[in-house]
Amino acid sequence: MIQLIEPYAEDKIRALKMGDMVHLSGLVYTGRDAVHKFLHEGGKPPVDLQNQIIYHCGPVVIKEKGKWVVKAAGPTTSAREEPYQGHIIEKFTIRAVIGKGGMGPRTLEACKKVGCVYLHAIGGAAQVLAECVTDVLGVSLEEFGSPEAIWAFRVKNFPAVVTMDAHGNSLHAAVLEQSKEQLKQLV
Amino acid sequence: MRNLKANLLELVRRTSAELPDDVVTVITSAATQEQEGSNAQYAMNIITSNIDMAKLKSAPLCQDTGSILFFVKAPKGFDQLAFEKVAREAVAEATARGYLRQNSVDSLTGKNTGNNLGPGSPAIHFHQHRGTRADVRLILKGGGCENVGAQYSLPDVRLNANRDLDGVRKAILDAVIQAQGKGCGPGILGVCIGGDRATGYLHSKEQLLRMMDDVNPEPSLSALEKDIVISANKLGIGPMGFGGATTLLGCKIGALNRLPASYFVSISYMCWAYRRQGFILNDSGKIVEWLY
Ligand code: SF4
Helix, strand or coil, X not given: CEEEECCCCHHHHHCCCCCCEEEEEEEEEECCHHXXXXXXXXXXXXXXCCCCEXXXXXXXXXXXXXXXXXXXXXXXXXXXXXXXXXXXXXXXXXXXXXXXXXXXXXXXXXXXXXXXXXXXXXXXXXXXXXXXXXXXXXXXXXXXXXHHCEEXXXXXXXXXXXXXXXXXXXXXXXHHHHHHHHHHHHC | CCCHXXXXXXXXXXXXXXXXXXXXXXXXXXXXXXXXXXXXXXXXXXXXXXXXXXXXXXXXXXXXXXXXEEEEEECCXXXXXXXXXXXXXXXXXXXXXXXXXXXXXXXXXXXXXXXXXXXXXXXXXXXXXXXXXXXXXXXXXXXXXXXCCXXXXXXXXXXCECCCHHHHHHHHHHHHHHHCCCCCCCEEEEEEECCCHHHHHHHHHHHXXXXXXXXXXXXXHHHHHHHXXXXXXXXXXXXXXXXXXXXXXXXEEEECCCCCCCCEEEEEEECCCCEEEEEEXXXXXXXXXXXX
């Protein structure tokens, strides 16, 4: 198990390899469809994304006694952000993207260029992952609706697997290829 | 219909927070199949902790609480309109209480209705049956896994799949390949051979009402179900698509008659968060049995 702790320096990220299991601790910003489209179209980010992590997540957050409490915080499907992600990684020097299902060649290319990784969270594990969020630091772009806003979370020991690294390796591409080979033996 | 609202509310809560025992049994056993220290084992361990934690906290297992699908078998004289009205109230209340996420969006305006009510939500499928009791079942089916469902029209040249069980097998295995990494595997397949495009998909979802360990009474389908699970697991896709031993936890196949001109294979993919529950109500509206 690798501890990935903020600050997310480039050399730490480049040292990660496909298949590494990590526990992430530090700041992450949520962002899904609306945020990606906004940033891609030149929108000015309300937070400093430089050297930060974007989490594809539409959390359920409610206010209890004047404090934000995260009720569920699992990943959403990343593939929808493929048209935007590569550009956003390069433009803002994003160090990691967390999501599920993996991403395509443009994102992989940007990871290599910038020094960024794709961290695959466990899809559906809403409760385990909500427990990893120790603090809600704030919310911006709330006008997109709560699940689509940028939430700043502090997480502790957030479990994920590096499925795309900064050296051009993608576990998704590797498993796809291998499973297609296997299928040939079976049909 | 006395107590129906409270009973349906409890049905929604249980379905959203607690996986049925037959599902937990196969997930727990699959977790032991993965190689020590592998990404797949890591994923399975987090999945099993999540199952325990959701039950303990009585909180949604997954934040996508999915499409709300009721399947009701009711005796003659059962008031379907009254049931539907109460079911809608229960769904709205369950949403307000956080058992369900606000999950129903107007397809034209993009606006979330905020209470899970709207055209098609919840979906209630009624059937009449003999007897005096009502059999009420609920499936919550998430979007990620619904998106990877597929319908094949055989023959299929790309797959070299003909209109026979071998062709069906090729179609199903292709769907498993296409679904990899998406839909939160390991998954469970509900499949229908035949029917039209609408009845085929519906029947594929009805297969998901079957128990994990039941045996298909039709020997050729029973054999195909077993073969699909074994073959899919040889593909090595594994939990979350990380690579590993368990790609599928189960496969349930039914058949409907078809037109001579059509041969559909309809596949509904269910994620590991296989949320289904149900109960039997006696004629005074009391729950006499939980079904899963
Ligand atoms: S596919 Fe299932 S487990 Fe995954 S996010 Fe959707 S509902 Fe949750």
